[in-house]
Amino acid sequence: MFGISKLVTIWHAVWAYLLLPNMGISQTEVDTDAIYGMQSRIRTLLPVMTEQSDYFSNYKLNLYRAECPLWDNDNAMCSSQGCAVDTLEENEVSDVWKRFSDVDPSSKKNETKCNWEHNSQLDYCYLDEVSSEQDCVFVSLVNNPERFTGYSGDHTAAIWRNIYEQNCFVVDDDESLKEKSRRESFYKPGMYPFQLSPKEDDILTISPSVASQEKRMLNKIISGFHASISSHICENYYDTNRNRWTRNLECWLAKVGNYPERIENIFFNYALLHQAFVRIADQLVEMENNSTSSFCPDNLAIDARTKLAFDNLAFIAQQDRKVIMSSKFFADEESQKFKETFRKHFHDVSRIMDCVGCDKCRLWGKLQITGYGTALKLLFEPETQLNDLRPSEIVALVNTFDRIAHSVQSSFWFQLRRRADLSVKFIQFVIALSFKAPTREILSFFAEQLWYIFYAILYICNVPRLI
Ligand SMILES: Cc1cc2nc3c(=O)[nH]c(=O)nc-3n(C[C@H](O)[C@H](O)[C@H](O)COP(=O)(O)OP(=O)(O)OC[C@H]3O[C@@H](n4cnc5c(N)ncnc54)[C@H](O)[C@@H]3O)c2cc1C
Secondary structure, three states: OOOHHHHHHHHHHHHHHHOOOOOEOOOOOOEHHHHHHHHHHHOOHHHHHHOOOOOOOEEEEOOOOOOOOOOOHHHHOOOOHHHOOOEOOHHHOOHHHHHHHHOOHHHHHHHHOOOOOOOHHHOOOOOHHHHOHHHOEEEEOOOOOOOOOOOOOHHHHHHHHHHHHHHOOOOOOHHHHHHHHHHHHHOOOOOOOOOOOOOOOOHHHOOOOOOHHHHHHHHHHHHHHHHHHHHHHHHOEEEOOOOEEEOOHHHHHHHHHOOHHHHHHHHHHHHHHHHHHHHHHHHHHHHHHOOOOOOOOOOOOOOHHHHHHHHHHHHHHHOOOOOOOHHHOOOOHHHHHHHHHHHHHHHHHHHHHHHOOOHHHHHHHHHHHHHHHHHHHHHHOOOOOHHHOOHHHHHHHHHHHHHHHHHHHHHHHHHHHHHHHHHHHHHHHHHHHHOOOOHHHHHHHHHHOHHHHHHHHHHHOOOOOOO
């Protein structure tokens, strides 16, 4: 009755259903499958840096004293325990970071071959390490992981609304208009937009058709950044009923999964950071040829394992060279002129991070915006050299890459989970129609376990885009 070919067809149909459809990522040269593959190749290297290295697992920032451009910061601080950040005492700061804080800039320059005369003209972000070093504190990123903190409500809505309304652009196409109409749901009775100081280049005065590629890119980066934060919240969600940390599928669907463009923007951000590492790899090769130091700080300050992981990360990224063609952006005269506005808007977003009323969210918000700003600087400011980057920029870049890689992975697992859940529900429905108790209950129980069987099959079959 059931020939081999029919079985094979069913087998293929099951796999096609289980695996996720491949999607192109606009403004890049790749699709989601390619990104899953790229992400799986570097996946073991990132934790070596972000979790095990003294240099990449610490961060220096002005966490408490920076001024919020929108309102008085003291008004809305989150008092939840989940928002608290443990800063490092002086004796806990790793030696590698102490090196840069203790000695005066001129001796630092000789010691590390870094270009400490920072050219802030090229910056896309407000850099605490440059602008307010005296107010900076050190934190361990491992001890203060990004996760659900309970920070929400009108305060967060006002911050996101400001970011989208004041700093993103209206682009003349259907996709962004759809997102814009959704943005109108920001408004709740009694809420009014907070105003940044008026800009001469106010978004409303810039014609939607000018530099539309670049505007779309900025909108994507911000939306991808937001979707990535949401993914981490749902991936590390605190279930108060069961008193434990868990993955929360409903949370992910509500914040990310039900909006395909948000998933796509996560992948876009991954592509952007990947391309920044390709540029780093090119510079590492040049440096090797000229036998200059590798990156700032150089080998003297960084342990061999960290240095090796960093170099490997860049060289593996280099194997997929053409992910985002940076030469296609800011290419004509009009968009070249627009670059200044683009940089200013991104810079303002980085300042808005100081308005975030939850310490831990502010820490990770600031770090990730600095990471994206560093990637933009590497890709669109050709004169930027690795040695010009400050430690906080390099550390932010690596950690942001790690964060977005997690979001790509989360999107895989959550989408798979959703499919498995739907399958289980369907099977249970068929069982309920076909059997009577107690067979119905027994079969229903086994159907519930299907999810774990799916998992096992995926692992055993070594699905390439997963492993
Ligand atoms: C910089 C920053 C960092 C944060 N970090 C954390 C954290 O580490 N842990 C934590 O628990 N909370 C954090 N929060 C709060 C968190 O982002 C949410 O604001 C909060 O969970 C409330 O979520 P919500 O579902 O009401 O919608 P929000 O995420 O607040 O979104 C507000 C509105 O924005 C629109 N929107 C949502 N996502 C996108 C997107 N990707 N693209 C375009 N539009 C979108 C939707 O219309 C939505 O209604 C942070 C907030 C900020 C501003």
